[in-house]
């Protein structure tokens with residue numbers, strides 16, 4: 217079997233199945249999608265049509281207008297691209313938090329085999345063969361067969377394998393094209409009905425859509441184009457200066473699969489070669505750091521627990537358990553951006569408004585939650601909760617890995633400090649020295665006041 221493919225159950229292929237089903241749970245795109253391509257090859261091999269399926273549940277605790285809107289904004293374009301290839305698309309939007317789902321069962325009942333994305337989502341229990349394809353990573357997770365403990369140890373492995381995997385995904389061609397509409401099973405989504413569909417769902421209507429990020433392929437592509445045209449050449453110099461906006465802002469689109477890391481890497485590499493730019497710093501983040509996070513999520517027994525930290529970090533957390541925390545904030549104070557530090561409050565407001573925080577200040581955001589929480593365990597649960605609630609790139613391998621990085625994962629011991637022990641600390645004075653804190657705070661105040669970006 218292909219290195220990207222994992223068998224998820226021991227059920228047989230259904231001989232009476234009418235189609236191969238691509239159950240899209242992560243990679244919501246036609247372009248550069250190894251899972252869709254593998255599903256198409258399977259359909260051709262079985263001489264069946266291919267049907268794409270997606271179901272946006274509202275049953276998870278932090279389902280809200282923000283996440284529903286972002287997903288729905290991607291649906292019309294995905295549907296039209298699939299239909300051009302002869303692939304019917306069934307999109308289902310349960311309005312209630314239900315676990316029994318006859319509409320879902322009706323789709324699965326006619327599938328000969330189900331192909332899905334290899335992702336953090338729980339494996340569904342099906343009575344038909346289920347295979348998962350890793351379409352999120354450039355180097356497939358299975359090609360690095362054990363957990364790596366730092367960037368320096370995974371970097372040479374990735375670079376050795378890149379020539380093999382940093383190549384475009386071939387275009388999809390189906391032998392059996394279908395025009396079936398599945399009208400009884402499908403929720404029709406258009407740009408015009410998104411708000412009303414979201415309003416019908418039993419989700420948290422108190423978390424509005426992002427002030428800044430619209431979902432979908434066109435928005436993802438525009439973000440990449442802007443990065444290539446304006447930001448890539450400044451990236452290495454300015455990526456740690458939030459007010460200069462030199463990073464790609466692609467993480468929400470990578471998380472929802474509206475764009476793939478492989479196609480971004482190829483576009484950046486080619487653009488850099490054509491314009492004599494240096495792309496190494498960006499590709500280090502997009503490939504090495506991101507795939508280190510996927511490696512952690514793939515092999516770690518737990519993602520949301522301090523127990524997976526290295527021994528030195530666990531020891532120092534224990535040794536500083538009784539250190540005085542002053543100030544000490546509650547999760548609700550963090551959520552409301554009500555600490556004494558106006559820079560930290562601005563980062564939290566950025567999360568609440570945009571749905572992500574600039575990478576450099578995101579480290580500060582996490583480190584200060586450790587410093588001002590009653591315990592390391594409380595700090596971890598606050599960070600995860602706030603990501604689940606607001607982050608458009610949350611619940612991702614990057615989320616868990618980077619939050620745990622704040623506690624020492626993939627890092628090394630630093631000189632001893634109160635509360636942190638030997639875990640790396642960050643302070644306001646360092647932020648003042650290295651970044652333009654005032655510009656950033658002004659920018660977030662403007663966003664909060666107007667709901668609009670100062671610089672689009």
Ligand SMILES: Cc1cc2nc3c(=O)[nH]c(=O)nc-3n(C[C@H](O)[C@H](O)[C@H](O)COP(=O)(O)OP(=O)(O)OC[C@H]3O[C@@H](n4cnc5c(N)ncnc54)[C@H](O)[C@@H]3O)c2cc1C
Nearest residue numbers: 463464465466467501502505506575579582609614615618
């Ligand atoms: C406490 C904390 C929480 C974080 N939570 C998330 C999260 O929920 N989701 C998320 O995608 N990233 C998270 N990050 C990592 C990083 O901050 C974001 O990936 C980055 O800021 C996204 O912005 P961008 O797309 O403009 O990044 P760019 O600098 O343009 O980078 C391009 C891409 O490379 C990847 N990347 C960049 N930095 C990292 C990194 N440190 N580790 C792994 N991959 C990286 C991302 O996919 C990113 O979109 C977190 C970092 C910290 C310190």
